[in-house]
Amino acid sequence: MSQTNKRSVKVFSPATVANVACGFDVIGLALEGTGDEMELHLSDKPGVRITSIEGADLPLEASQNVAGVALMALLQEYGKPEIGIEMSIKKNIHPGSGIGSSAASAAGAVAGGNMLLDNYFSPDALIRFAMEGERLACGTPHADNVAPAILGGFTLVRSYQPLDVIKLHTPQDLWVTVIHPQIEVKTSDARGILKQQVLLKDAIRQWGNVGALVAGLYTEDYGLISRALEDVIVEPIRSILIPAFHDLKIRCKEAGALGGGISGSGPSVFMLSKGEDNARAVAAMMENIYAPLGVDYKIYVSRIGNSGVKAINI
Amino acid sequence: MSQTNKRSVKVFSPATVANVACGFDVIGLALEGTGDEMELHLSDKPGVRITSIEGADLPLEASQNVAGVALMALLQEYGKPEIGIEMSIKKNIHPGSGIGSSAASAAGAVAGGNMLLDNYFSPDALIRFAMEGERLACGTPHADNVAPAILGGFTLVRSYQPLDVIKLHTPQDLWVTVIHPQIEVKTSDARGILKQQVLLKDAIRQWGNVGALVAGLYTEDYGLISRALEDVIVEPIRSILIPAFHDLKIRCKEAGALGGGISGSGPSVFMLSKGEDNARAVAAMMENIYAPLGVDYKIYVSRIGNSGVKAINI
Structure with missing residues (x-):
């Protein structure tokens, strides 16, 4: 050999x-x-x-x-x-x-x-x-x-x-909770409903938020991260494809989330939180909202990992 | 009293x-x-x-x-x-x-x-x-x-x-060179020629650059700052109001500038540089370009000040 x-x-x-x-x-x-x-x-x-x-x-x-x-x-x-x-x-x-x-x-x-x-x-x-x-x-x-x-x-x-x-830079104590409603949203459909043109004033608001989010990550300012987690361009359009999206956003923030949005092109929704306890409270809130809907779902709770692909023991 | x-x-x-x-x-x-x-x-x-x-x-x-x-x-x-x-x-x-x-x-x-x-x-x-x-x-x-x-x-x-x-965050060694061509560009005119709608793909490129610029400032990565100094939305429209704008941009970068653009709504043009020597070389290049044009101008060279309004001795 x-x-x-x-x-x-x-x-x-x-x-x-x-x-x-x-x-x-x-x-x-x-x-x-x-x-x-x-x-x-x-x-x-x-x-x-x-x-x-x-x-x-x-x-x-x-x-x-x-x-x-x-x-x-x-x-x-x-x-x-x-x-x-x-x-x-x-x-x-x-x-x-x-x-x-x-x-x-x-x-x-x-x-x-x-x-x-x-x-x-x-x-x-x-x-x-x-x-x-x-x-x-x-x-x-x-x-x-x-x-x-x-x-x-x-x-x-x-x-x-x-x-x-x-x-x-990734703040140490930043966690993410993701709910995956098991409905199909095709990436091509999610992309197809977007408009090719957007209002300049909305675009400015979006890039103000992008700059603020990046600043919040570097300074580990969770309040700033929270305020910057806003999408005025895509979310208003795509969120209609996701059951109970607005309920999720509002009530997960009440439960302690910093904010969140659509994960990728959906149908998953993510919420960021400071600390594991908040991230788990957000998961419980997601369950509360989704359990009565009759839609299958899966929930993930994880710290934001600072390493990407890594070797593990065979 | x-x-x-x-x-x-x-x-x-x-x-x-x-x-x-x-x-x-x-x-x-x-x-x-x-x-x-x-x-x-x-x-x-x-x-x-x-x-x-x-x-x-x-x-x-x-x-x-x-x-x-x-x-x-x-x-x-x-x-x-x-x-x-x-x-x-x-x-x-x-x-x-x-x-x-x-x-x-x-x-x-x-x-x-x-x-x-x-x-x-x-x-x-x-x-x-x-x-x-x-x-x-x-x-x-x-x-x-x-x-x-x-x-x-x-x-x-x-x-x-x-x-x-x-x-x-402001990197310590970041300088700005500004040329003020003494022509009048009214803010209202400069704003009037902008389009109210922009392409989503341009807006995405812009907010990618905003995020990168902010990251470059926090990490003091001058190369990243340079790459991020790009405006695909407003500069292509407004720059037509400013004499020799494209010449300025290209040749100031050749002279050592990281990049730049229109200051405010114009007519001034700014260029960022790493270090005073580069900022002064950029000023000399601006003079080279503007001296033959027959337009009065004023040039400012300054470090980016980290304090705003400050008390000075009476």
Whole structure:
């Protein structure tokens, strides 16, 4: 058996929230406690092979799988055609949940693959490869979820051409509560209802809030974070797709949340809180609101994780 | 002579740049070396009196003068009708220059007045009073210039209702070079040519840049500040009112500027630089470009001042 056959890694790749309120299309964050687990092994057989997928019905064929496609992009740029990687995936994030299911798989694949290649690539390159998974998943190679999945914490995508992603400071005691109502909202539908033009005065209010949110993160000013968590552009339109959205927002804030909004393109809704107790009180409030609705749902409570994909024990 | 008659203060009130690139209508900054000087004295004669104005032809009648109106708003809220303040103003900032001439006078008046009242009011209240000066000057009580004039450094106006102004972190070695072409651009004209609607994709790019600029300020990442100094919404429209604007931008960056844009509603143009040497090289480049144009101009070079209005020796 060759030396390379022995090299293996197991990684945890976090769930993520994209479109953090005012930060539509630019600000995302990573969860600490929820994510996919993946094992990757260097192999003498060239190319990418997915040996098993647990927890979701997704294609094993690498070229049809977001994790496979992302890892193929990495290997192609690595430029040694003799290298092969085998991968097994344990999905803990339900596809379509709005907390970056495809991004977690794509990010875990490329970050894990990079560990097997002695961290040959920079985080920026990994984001670029993982975006190829997003291209397969939704038609657009966006970085909203793969950036926080790879870098951890809060991230800002300043620009795509060239790709310019900034890892922001993440306050230690910031938690997120996410409710995933198990109804289907297609990303394409959620995008289709947006208007291509917006009022300048609304746009100004939005970028004032984005600046304030970033300032609040750096200064760990939870009050400022709370005031800045406002989306006057997208939320008023998309929230109609989500059952009880306004009730959720108002009552979760009464229960102690700093604020929140739609996670990604929905249907999940996230709320940020200072501290675990508040985050759990928000979860209880979400249950109170959703239990009588007759809609299945799942609730996640997690600190904002400051590390992205990380190696865990096999 | 009563005790109060003796109490006097002299203040320096800085010039300011509003609409810092992507931060249109929300981000401003204060200069350290350029500003108005004002002397204020408590008086037994109730009300506000302006005893002299040097350097500009402006009304002495308090109710017609931005500094007077701002100070009257402060005294009214103070609620002791027997109090009077006399004020003399030395204008070093040319009205209409686009670097906050009216704001400097209004800010200096209320901050100086507050010193005479043992700092009774918070900085937020002072901003609110100074905005009354702006209402007189241009019809709208905006905070774009009075906020940095009072707080110093970089400021962000997150919201007007309620007023929410944040002082951002200012990197130590950040300098600004401003050229004031002595042509008239009326604020009302500059505002009139803006479109009320903008493309969502442009707005997203703008708020990505705002977030990045704020992050760059907190992390003192001059490269990031440079990349974020982009305005895809207002500058493409307003820059047509300013002679040689695109030449200025390109060649000042070649000369070492991080980037820049239109100061306020123009006609001044500002460029940020790391360090005094770069800021002076940028000034020389501005001269090179403007000298052949046959337009009078004035150039200011200053560190970004971290203090706003401050007491100086009488």
